[in-house]
Amino acid sequence: MHSDRRSFLEKMSQMGALSLLSAPPTLASNASAEEKNHVVVGPYLQNMGTNEVTVMWITHKNCLSWVEYGAGMFTYKRAVGYNNGLIEANNRINKITLTDLKPGADHKYRIVSTEILGYKGSKVEFGETITSPTYTFKTPAENEEEFKLVVFNDIHDRPQLIPQLLYRHGYTGNKPDYDFVVFNGDCFDWVTEERQMVDHLIKPTVDIFATEKPFILTQGNHECRGSFSRHIPNYFAYPETKYYYAFTRGPVRFVVLDSGEDKTDDSVEYGGLSAFDRYRETQRTWLEKEIESSEFKKAPFRVVFIHISPYHSGDWHGTLHCREQFGPLLNKAQIDLQISGHTHRYATHQPDTTHNYPIVIGGGPLEGQRTLIRLHATTKELRLNMIRDDGEVVGKLTLPKKTRP
Numbered sequence: 164m165h166s167d168r169r170s171f172l173e174k175m176s177q178m179g180a181l182s183l184l185s186a187p188p189t190l191a192s193n194a195s196a197e198e199k200n201h202v203v204v205g206p207y208l209q210n211m212g213t214n215e216v217t218v219m220w221i222t223h224k225n226c227l228s229w230v231e232y233g234a235g236m237f238t239y240k241r242a243v244g245y246n247n248g249l250i251e252a253n254n255r256i257n258k259i260t261l262t263d264l265k266p267g268a269d270h271k272y273r274i275v276s277t278e279i280l281g282y283k284g285s286k287v288e289f290g291e292t293i294t295s296p297t298y299t300f301k302t303p304a305e306n307e308e309e310f311k312l313v314v315f316n317d318i319h320d321r322p323q324l325i326p327q328l329l330y331r332h333g334y335t336g337n338k339p340d341y342d343f344v345v346f347n348g349d350c351f352d353w354v355t356e357e358r359q360m361v362d363h364l365i366k367p368t369v370d371i372f373a374t375e376k377p378f379i380l381t382q383g384n385h386e387c388r389g390s391f392s393r394h395i396p397n398y399f400a401y402p403e404t405k406y407y408y409a410f411t412r413g414p415v416r417f418v419v420l421d422s423g424e425d426k427t428d429d430s431v432e433y434g435g436l437s438a439f440d441r442y443r444e445t446q447r448t449w450l451e452k453e454i455e456s457s458e459f460k461k462a463p464f465r466v467v468f469i470h471i472s473p474y475h476s477g478d479w480h481g482t483l484h485c486r487e488q489f490g491p492l493l494n495k496a497q498i499d500l501q502i503s504g505h506t507h508r509y510a511t512h513q514p515d516t517t518h519n520y521p522i523v524i525g526g527g528p529l530e531g532q533r534t535l536i537r538l539h540a541t542t543k544e545l546r547l548n549m550i551r552d553d554g555e556v557v558g559k560l561t562l563p564k565k566t567r568p
């Protein structure tokens with residue numbers, strides 16, 4: 164009897180244990196997902212050149228993170244972040260640049276993060292390690308003769324536009340028909356937290372392309388707004404941690420400018436915390452040097468991204484100050500093309516007496532006004548198509564290579 168009772172209790176306790184083990188799986192797994200470290204989003208690629216790329220991802224907990232990578236089939240190299248003699252660690256937002264890539268080659272990579280549980284004095288205590296699947300990207304060749312890109316603008320917190328436009332108009336057959344993607348400002352209305360950045364921009368890009376192809380976020384006036392706006396640059400990699408810069412891909416020199424806010428710095432909405440006049444003047448000084456650089460001068464094509472066009476974009480202060488600061492230089496530089504957003508009215512403006520280059524402005528966030536701009540660059544010409552969400556081509560340019568003195 165006694166042994167029967169013990170056996171019964173043992174059985175009960177085993178059942179209890181089993182029932183705990185087999186507790187409602189959703190509850191158990193959700194609870195552990197909340198607790199355990201995981202990749203919040205990523206990896207996503209930034210700033211790709213012929214021999215470098217920056218791999219970014221966000222972990223749930225603070226970690227020591229690295230990238231395992233290599234040209235060809237195997238991930239035989241390892242890169243960490245590095246700052247002032249310290250290997251980057253105890254952080255969540257990872258920005259690791261691979262600098263010894265092979266031009267024009269497929270590379271495999273995966274991300275690895277080991278949780279840092281804490282410090283005991285100066286000693287680090289490590290937790291579990293998480294590893295991503297292996298992904299592939301291809302670097303551009305040294306003398307790349309052609310490439311394609313697509314441009315979004317003014318998504319305004321409607322992340323569903325990203326798959327809608329890309330899957331409908333960015334593919335040829337079932338293959339993505341672009342090498343990189345530009346978000347030309349105003350991805351958000353205003354930015355209040357990391358979750359918004361992840362859900363409304365980074366995650367949709369990772370789901371579709373960003374593990375394999377890089378993207379650029381150009382600052383629009385709406386990225387300047389909200390409590391989180393000053394943290395946005397932490398989530399992206401730029402050549403020199405600035406929103407204005409230039410880079411060369413194949414036959415094209417790209418210049419990215421930051422048009423800043425649309426109203427005057429003393430507008431009551433900005434609470435005395437804006438200094439965009441000064442910022443645009445600093446960019447003008449930088450642009451003066453850029454258009455005299457050999458990289459700019461020798462490039463067969465020069466394309467400018469700027470959220471607010473200095474022309475055909477109303478007469479608010481931002482537009483007029485961009486016109487005053489950048490207009491004469493862009494005319495002098497004989498750029499081939501400027502691509503903008505902001506007005507929410509798609510349009511193609513041919514050269515006129517105020518600007519000697521064509522300006523293409525993408526549409527707004529609402530159905531029937533959304534556009535995807537496709538640009539195909541070859542050594543002979545730039546071909547641009549602006550496609551509305553219903554498939555109608557609403558802008559078309561073919562720009563042959565200019566003869567320059």
Ligand SMILES: [Fe+2]
Pocket residue numbers: 348349383384385470504505506
């Ligand atoms: Fe805008």
